[in-house]
Amino acid sequence: xxxxxxxxxxxxxxxxxxxxxxxxxxxxxxxxxxxxxxxxxxxxxxxxxxxxxxxxxxxxxxxxxxxxxxxxxxxxxxxxxxxxxxxxxxxxxxxxxxxxxxxxxxxxxxxxxxxxxxxxxxxxxxxxxxxxxxxxxxxxxxxxxxxxxxxxxxxxxxxxxxxxxxxxxxxxxxxxxxxxxxxxxxxxxxxxxxxxxxxxxxxxxxxxxxxxxxxxxxxxxxxxxxxxxxxxxxxxxxxxxxxxxxxxxxxxxxx
Amino acid sequence: xxxxxxxxxxxxxxxxxxxxxxxxxxxxxxxxxxxxxxxxxxxxxxxxxxxxxxxxxxxxxxxxxxxxxxxxxxxxxxxxxxxxxxxxxxxxxxxxxxxxxxxxxxxxxxxxxxxxxxxxxxxxxxxxxxxxxxxxxxxxxxxxxxxxxxxxxxxxxxxxxxxxxxxxxxxxxxxxxxxxxxxxxxxxxxxxxxxxxxxxxxxxxxxxxxxxxxxxxxxxxxxxxxxxxxxxxxxxxxxxxx
Ligand code: HEM
Ligand code: SF4
Ligand code: SF4
Numbered sequence: 195x196x197x198x199x200x201x202x203x204x205x206x207x208x209x210x211x212x213x214x215x216x217x218x219x220x221x222x223x224x225x226x227x228x229x230x231x232x233x234x235x236x237x238x239x240x241x242x243x244x245x246x247x248x249x250x251x252x253x254x255x256x257x258x259x260x261x262x263x264x265x266x267x268x269x270x271x272x273x274x275x276x277x278x279x280x281x282x283x284x285x286x287x288x289x290x291x292x293x294x295x296x297x298x299x300x301x302x303x304x305x306x307x308x309x310x311x312x313x314x315x316x317x318x319x320x321x322x323x324x325x326x327x328x329x330x331x332x333x334x335x336x337x338x339x340x341x342x343x344x345x346x347x348x349x350x351x352x353x354x355x356x357x358x359x360x361x362x363x364x365x366x367x368x369x370x371x372x373x374x375x376x377x378x379x380x381x382x383x384x385x386x387x388x389x390x391x392x393x394x395x396x397x398x399x400x401x402x403x404x405x406x407x408x409x410x411x412x413x414x415x416x417x418x419x420x421x422x423x424x425x426x427x428x429x430x431x432x433x434x435x436x437x438x439x440x441x442x443x444x445x446x447x448x449x
Numbered sequence: 450x451x452x453x454x455x456x457x458x459x460x461x462x463x464x465x466x467x468x469x470x471x472x473x474x475x476x477x478x479x480x481x482x483x484x485x486x487x488x489x490x491x492x493x494x495x496x497x498x499x500x501x502x503x504x505x506x507x508x509x510x511x512x513x514x515x516x517x518x519x520x521x522x523x524x525x526x527x528x529x530x531x532x533x534x535x536x537x538x539x540x541x542x543x544x545x546x547x548x549x550x551x552x553x554x555x556x557x558x559x560x561x562x563x564x565x566x567x568x569x570x571x572x573x574x575x576x577x578x579x580x581x582x583x584x585x586x587x588x589x590x591x592x593x594x595x596x597x598x599x600x601x602x603x604x605x606x607x608x609x610x611x612x613x614x615x616x617x618x619x620x621x622x623x624x625x626x627x628x629x630x631x632x633x634x635x636x637x638x639x640x641x642x643x644x645x646x647x648x649x650x651x652x653x654x655x656x657x658x659x660x661x662x663x664x665x666x667x668x669x670x671x672x673x674x675x676x677x678x679x680x681x682x683x684x685x686x687x688x689x690x691x
Pocket of ligand 2: 260293
C-alpha cells in the first residue's frame with residue numbers, strides 16, 4: 195500500500211525539530227541532514243511574508259533518481275523512495291537528475307531521506323512526523339493523506355487565497371504531499387518538474403538496445419566466424435594443392 | 450643472404466613499438482568496456498557498489514587517452530602512416546567494398562588487390578579514431594562537468610557515450626572476427642605474418658616491399674624482409690623527418 199507524508203508549509207514554523215529528530219533517530223553522521231529548513235521571503239514588495247522551505251526528498255512516484263540509478267541503491271517501496279547506501283556506486287547520477295535538488299554526496303555515497311524505513315518497518319512513525327510541535331506533518335496511507343492535504347488547504351484558504359495542494363500529479367504524484375500557502379513558483383518549486391525525456395531515452399532505449407545489439411552481434415559473429423574460417427582454410431588448401439600441381443609439373447620436367 | 454631463419458617465409462607487419470601501443474589500446478578498451486557495462490547493464494549493477502568500477506574506469510580512461518600520445522612518442526612514422534592510410538581510398542578499395550561480403554565469408558582469393566591495409570581495415574581504423582573522439586569528449590564531460598551538465602545534459606552525454614561505446618564494441622567484434630577468420634593474430638603478438646598470407650591479402654603491399662628490397666639489395670646487398678633492417682629503416686626515416 196502506497197504510503198505518504200503530508201507536509202503543511204502553512205504550519206511549518208522552521209523550528210528544526212524535525213531535522214534534529216531525523217538526525218538523532220536515524221543516527222546520521224555529522225554533516226549529514228535529510229531535512230533542511232531554509233528561510234524564505236515570499237511575495238513581492240510591499241506584500242512580503244516570511245516562511246520556511248522544508249527541503250527534503252519528496253518521494254516522487256516516477257522518481258528520476260530511481261530511473262537513472264545504475265546499482266539499484268535507490269528503489270521504490272510502498273510508494274516511497276528508499277536508499278540502500280552500501281549498494282551506492284557514488285556515480286552522482288541521482289544528484290544531477292533529481293528535479294528537486296535533493297540527494298547529496300557524503301563520503302562518496304548518496305544520502306537522502308529514505309522515509310524512515312527502519313522505524314516504519316518496526317511499526318513506528320517517521321521521526322519528523324512524531325516530533326513536529328506545529329502539527330505540520332502527517333504520515334499514512336497515500337489516498338488518506340491526499341484527503342487530509344485537501345482539507346488543510348481548504349482551511350488555509352481563509353487566510354491565504356492561493357493555498358493549494360502540491361504533489362497530486364507532479365513527477366507521477368509525490369509521496370510527500372505539500373500544502374502550500376501560495377503558488378509553487380512563489381515558494382521556489384517548479385509548477386511541474388520537466389519530464390525526464392532524455393533520461394528516459396538513455397535508460398529505456400539506448401541502454402537496452404546497446405546490450406541487445408552487442409549480445410546478438412557477438413553470437414552471430416561467433417557462428418559466422420566458424421563458417422568463414424572454414425571457407426578460408428579451404429581456399430588456402432586449394433591454393434596449396436594448385437601450387438603442388440605446378441611444383442610436380444616442374445619437377446617432372448626437371449627429371 | 451635471405452630472411453633470418455626464425456622468420457623464414459614471414460614478413461614483419463607491426464614493429465615492437467606499434468605492438469606496445471596496440472596492447473595499451475586493447476587493454477584500456479577492455480577495462481573501460483567491462484567497467485562501463487557494469488553501470489550500463491542493470492544485472493551487473495551490484496558490482497559498482499562502493500565505486501570500485503568507477504575508479505578503474507578512470508584509470509582505463511587515462512590509458513585510453515595516452516594511446517595517441519604513446520604512438521606519437523614511440524613511433525611517429527607509424528602513427529602518421531596509420532592516419533594517412535586510413536583516410537585514403539583508391540579504386541581497388543572501392544571495388545573491394547563492393548565485393549566485401551565475399552571477404553566476410555572467408556574468401557580472399559579474387560578480391561581486388563590491397564595495400565598494407567585492406568579497405569575494410571582502413572574504414573575500421575578511421576571509424577575507431579572518429580568514434581573514440583566522441584567517447585572521450587562525452588566521458589570527460591561526465592567525469593568533470595556533471596553539475597554543469599544538469600539532468601538533461603548528463604543524460605545526453607551518457608547517450609553519446611553509450612552509442613559510441615556500442616559502435617566501438619561492434620567494431621571490436623568485427624575486428625576479432627576477421628582476425629580469427631584470417632588467422633591474423635601473429636601480426637600483433639610476434640609482429641610477423643606468413644608471407645604467403647600477405648601476398649594473398651595485401652598483394653600491393655608485398656609488391657612495394659619487393660621493390661624496396663630490390664632497391665636495397667642493389668644498393669647494399671642487405672636482406673629483404675628482415676626485422677632489423679626494417680626497424681633500422683624506419684628509424685632512419687624518422688630521423689630524416691625530425
Ligand atoms: C577517455 C575515455 C573515457 C572517459 C573519460 C570515460 C568516463 C566515463 C564516465 C565519467 C562515466 C560516468 C560514470 C561515472 O561517473 O563513473 C562513464 C560511463 C560509462 N563508460 Fe566511459 N569513459 C571513457 C571511455 C569509455 C570507453 C572506451 C567505453 C567503452 C568501451 C566506455 C564505456 C562506458 C559505459 C558503458 C558507461 C556507462 C554509461 C551508462 O551508465 O549508461 N567509456 N564513462
Ligand atoms: S525528490 Fe529527488 S531524490 Fe526524492 S524521489 Fe524525487 S527524484 Fe528522487
Ligand atoms: S550516486 Fe548512488 S544512489 Fe545515486 S544514482 Fe549513483 S549509485 Fe544510485
